[in-house]
Amino acid sequence: MSDKSSKAEKKNDECYNTAAITNNVEALEFGRTCQSCAAGMAAGILGLTGFQGFILYFISVGIQAVIWNVKSQGNWLSYFPERNSFTWSHGNGLLTFVLLWVFFYGMVHVY
Amino acid sequence: MASTIYRLITIVSLLSLLHCAYSAAQHRFYLRLTEQPFINLPSDVVAQTVISLIALIYGTSFLANPFLFIKKDQHHDRSCDEALNCPSFITFDNRAKAMSPEFAMLRTLKQQQRQRQNSSRGTHSGRVSEVIQTEEDSADDSQE
Numbered sequence: 001m002s003d004k005s006s007k008a009e010k011k012n013d014e015c016y017n018t019a020a021i022t023n024n025v026e027a028l029e030f031g032r033t034c035q036s037c038a039a040g041m042a043a044g045i046l047g048l049t050g051f052q053g054f055i056l057y058f059i060s061v062g063i064q065a066v067i068w069n070v071k072s073q074g075n076w077l078s079y080f081p082e083r084n085s086f087t088w089s090h091g092n093g094l095l096t097f098v099l100l101w102v103f104f105y106g107m108v109h110v111y
Numbered sequence: 112m113a114s115t116i117y118r119l120i121t122i123v124s125l126l127s128l129l130h131c132a133y134s135a136a137q138h139r140f141y142l143r144l145t146e147q148p149f150i151n152l153p154s155d156v157v158a159q160t161v162i163s164l165i166a167l168i169y170g171t172s173f174l175a176n177p178f179l180f181i182k183k184d185q186h187h188d189r190s191c192d193e194a195l196n197c198p199s200f201i202t203f204d205n206r207a208k209a210m211s212p213e214f215a216m217l218r219t220l221k222q223q224q225r226q227r228q229n230s231s232r233g234t235h236s237g238r239v240s241e242v243i244q245t246e247e248d249s250a251d252d253s254q255e
Contacts, residue, residue: 016181017179017180017181019179020179020180020181021181023176023178023179024176024178024179024181026175026176027175027176027177027178028175030171030174030175030176031171031172031175034167034168034171034172035168035171035172038128038164038167038168038171039164041128041132041164042128042160042161042163042164044132045128045131045132045135045156045160046135046152046157046160047135047149047151047152060164060168063165063168064168064172067168067169067172067173068172071172071173071177071178072178078180078181079178079179079180079181080181081181104132107132107136108132108135108136108139109135109139109149
């Protein structure tokens with residue numbers, strides 16, 4: 001109880017710049033969307049089916065996380081309240097990925 | 112400049128990915144024409160696809176907004192000299208000018224002016240003003 005209250009106080013003591021957080025979140029959303037599009041295109045071109053496509057998606061998520069950490073120069077917590085470079089917005093990412101995966105598979109391998 | 116490079120990386124990798132798609136489609140078309148079963152894509156198409164994927168993720172990551180420092184202190188990277196610089200407190204009119212050699216020349220000029228004023232005051236006293244004036248005129252002539 002005291003630990004939780006002290007943690008809450010610590011978090012309340014942090015003064016965050018809301019405009020900067022919004023800007024960084026927009027950058028993450030943009031990056032996640034483009035990464036999902038790229039992974040979907042690649043999966044469709046390579047003709048992956050089933051779980052292999054999702055494996056490629058998570059490999060690209062790992063690549064994206066590494067590139068984001070390079071962009072933040074190894075100092076992630078100066079730009080984001082918590083460490084979420086791997087777990088950012090997979091719902092939208094997976095939907096975009098499946099959309100482009102199916103589209104490019106159809107264009108390349110079916111028609 | 113950097114944004115242009117990342118934009119170029121993004122565009123080139125996107126075109127390369129579309130080129131891979133076209134190559135794969137042509138490969139499937141060729142297999143269909145020659146009635147061969149599809150086993151896998153040629154290795155060069157696979158390699159180009161993977162490289163284009165990594166380059167596209169890299170380019171779009173750096174093409175997005177740059178990350179901003181989220182603490183309230185937006186000037187965390189300033190040096191101490193920058194932070195302690197107070198232009199409003201700078202005073203340009205102070206006693207340091209007395210130390211300069213130009214001020215010494217000004218001082219001597221003022222002293223000479225005072226001496227002249229004292230001598231001119233002496234002329235107003237007594238009956239011998241005419242004599243003193245004539246002497247001063249001769250002094251001026253000698254100076255000239």
